[in-house]
Amino acid sequence: MEKENNPVYDRNTIEFVAVALEFCNFVETSSQHSVFDFVNKATKLLPLLYLKATLLPDVEAEEEVEPDLTVTEDMYESIRTKLATLLGEHDTYLDTFHPDMKYSDAPIAAFISENLADVYQDAGNFVALFREGNEDAMREILAICKENFRTYWGGQLLNALKALHTIRYDEDANLDMNEEE
Template sequence: MSKEITDITLKKPVLEMLTVANEYCYYFEHLGKKTHTEILEFVSRIGPLLYLKGSLVPDVEVENPEANERFVTPEEWENLFYSLRETFGKYDEFWIIDPQYINENEPLKASLSENLTDIYQDMKDFVLLYQRNTYAARQNAVKEIRKLYATHWGYRITNIMAKVHHLLYEEDTDTLPFMHTLDTF
């Protein structure tokens, strides 16, 4: 006879989201000498998984909103951003139509590096707050990751996936210097 878990912050969808978020963070914290292609392949696989897991996170009523915290510092954000920007080079920027902005019919310039780093920040803050391992911290972590899925990182994933797909599967990618080596920049 199995005992049913009554703590919503310990339910399967939350733990699966936590697992995928942690994997995302770990990858970007250990970029080292990873190539453009390795990063893009990782994003092409984990992006849709993050999006799916985010859509399954339950809504949580927070009893102590003062337990909510953010952890990623501006310096950490900038370090990751500039590392990715250097890696992607001229292929970092692309145009999108973003319904979050006032005029949703005009294209906006977007950045793979900025979007990936924004996603990292939301994932890392979620993982670290959840790891505080108090009920209030877990509630706030789940509430915040669900809210940010709807308003922030969910959009970021959808914004970058077409660009990631294009860079990975463009018919003549062999002619793109981007697909060969970092030394070409």
């Protein structure tokens, strides 16, 4: 397939790769940030990742191509644990959009760390397969990533962003604002 007509080389795909890579590096190094720095940058990076995901070109998944996914359960858990440790008491929020909410009288707790680990799983698999340069695998992961964004991790990203926004702009959150002040 020619590069001009190939969604793998579409400008929006390449821009998504760049932002997804930045997001993955950011969460992988989260333990090097203060809580304020992490929350401050996340509230800027997540909307960009969401925007770039909405602009990905439409691609049909092919059943015979099965890409090798590289984000393991251990990697997922490592990212989730790092984020939970960094965020501490700020990790938990009440999820009003949880599917079980319609059956519950009590609020349902959710975790920013879990939301972001879910986003990391798809973004990390996407970036890893793009690094390999196999066009068939790149095309397949593009289709998978866009579908997973639509059905799952896009909502997870927005849930985390809303919780992070609340933390970032809550005057009573007592975050160390050493960079800002």
